[in-house]
Amino acid sequence: MMTLYGYWRSTAAYRVRIALNLKGISVAHVSVHLVKDGGQQHTPAYVAKNPTHLVPSLELEGGTVLTQSLAIIDYLEAIQPDPALLPSDPVARAKVLAAAHVVAMDIHPVNNLRVVSHLADTFGADVEAKRQWMCHWMDTGFEALEQMVRKDTRFSFADTPSLADICLVAQYYNARRWGLDLTPYPRLTEIEETCLALPAFADARPEAQPDAE
Template sequence: MLTLYSYWRSTTSYRVRVALNLKGLSYETVPVDLVAGDQRAPDYVAKNPSKGVPALVLEDGTVLTQSLAILDYLDHIAPDPALLPDDSILRAKVQAAAQIMALDVHPVNNLKVVMRLKSEHGFPNDDGIAWMRHWMSEGLHAYQALLPEGPVYSFSDSPLLCDICLVAQLYNAHRWGVDMTHFARLLEIEEHALKLPAFDAARPENQPDAN
């Protein structure tokens, strides 16, 4: 049994939950309350020195951190369904789209970044929200511009790595009130994905620590 240290609203945890579900891997969820600061507890820091989520503990006790690294591991141990296509060019395009969400958008909107802006630079709450909306909108525009016409999902008729990263980030976009007027294609992808049991079960509101 795999053990996933997760926070219900964490987009990075959301990504890993989707992948675990898609691949039919059984796992136990251990909540880490980021708002309460559980990620800074010494026993958790010993597992994940980055003081974040997710952390995936394997059956032999090995701990894996960083969602993209965990997704790569899962794709190797359970290759069906694959999160990346075999074609080298399409594979690079899928990874590029995923990285827009995971490397461009998420880091600047991370809870610890926004809290630092508030505590060290006096950002009022409204400015913090405007900051997050700006960077999410920038990333969503860039992501959508990469997409071909035709596939049900971003690049395929089945969800891939980039779709997992996109849907998780769209949860935050809705939560923080990003204007979605110009992202019809992305909303279509989200609608299709959330009809799949693997995505639906991974939704933040369906997690044991949701409140």
């Protein structure tokens, strides 16, 4: 069985949990606490598996370790194509990827724990300043996403979930955690509600994980 190393509050790990659930793939779960003991992601044993000091990591049965959530989901898509998380049509595929990348490449990297910690340690940002930083970048990304997703489908781009929905739902968890006003994004909020009605999304929620605090 494959093993997923993650943390209950990690939005990147949340993405992979959703994808695993949608595809019906069972894995063993190992918690890597990102705060306790100075951050367990920095231990030599974990860094030997993932030199980026980040979660998630997916260890295959043969011992190969895959890192980066979108790369892991791409691997899952390759080994278990059904249900597809990306359309086969090239244009439709590019649109789904673009929406997913708004979250995974525009919002998430500048809201990552290590970036926010650096703001505090190096520039003296207090709790409220860090919150405002994160909300600014989520607002910037969500404003674009609200216009990018389709208005005539159940999910972001179709009547079945895609990679865009996976990324959106995970980031919305962070938005709610940090008190972002989501009223300007009715379509995104509608999509989140539709997604969380599915067990694959609901069972992957951070608060539903064994290591949730």
